[in-house]
Amino acid sequence: MASAPSEPMQLLTFVLADVELALKLLEVTQIVEYAEPTRVPHLPEVIRGVINLRGSVVPVVDLRLKLGLAARPVTRRTCIVVVETREAGTLGIVADSVRQVADIAPEELLPVPDFGIPVRAEYLLGICKPGERMVLVIDAPKALSPAELLAAAEAAA
Numbered sequence: 001m002a003s004a005p006s007e008p009m010q011l012l013t014f015v016l017a018d019v020e021l022a023l024k025l026l027e028v029t030q031i032v033e034y035a036e037p038t039r040v041p042h043l044p045e046v047i048r049g050v051i052n053l054r055g056s057v058v059p060v061v062d063l064r065l066k067l068g069l070a071a072r073p074v075t076r077r078t079c080i081v082v083v084e085t086r087e088a089g090t091l092g093i094v095a096d097s098v099r100q101v102a103d104i105a106p107e108e109l110l111p112v113p114d115f116g117i118p119v120r121a122e123y124l125l126g127i128c129k130p131g132e133r134m135v136l137v138i139d140a141p142k143a144l145s146p147a148e149l150l151a152a153a154e155a156a157a
Helices: 063-067 146-156
Strands: 009-016 019-024 028-033 047-053 056-061 079-085 089-095 097-104 124-128 135-138
Touching: 009 063, 009 089, 009 135, 047 089, 063 089, 079 097
Parallel strands: 019 135, 056 089
Antiparallel strands: 009 019, 009 097, 028 079, 047 056, 079 089, 124 135
16 A cells, blocks of 8 residues: 655755754744853853743753764854744854755655764755755754763863
């Protein structure tokens, strides 16, 4: 019996340190202009600080540190992508720029190769190719879980 075709997945693509990444659009709640987060003592370095988002305190994660990518200066295109996952709640991710919303079919999400990927494979759902570029799709519940953020802080210490 043939299975019914699955719905296309919508992804928000963004850039970190010249690497194009994506999140499931359903995990993204909004994109806001970059404002320097307020540092909070004793938070891991991977958490840049917090921002006030309409009365809510939102931690801002530097995904570059988490994924082992090079730091980049803040530019006028730098923004904060606000995501929400069941595991981590609401978090902001610093992005160098946002590219597009892309639709991909489930069969277009390819497995992560064993080599040649600039980030740790366990934080990825797979790789896709919307248009001519290869995009790494982040597993947000895994990469942004509180346990993983604390593990990144302990590894850096």
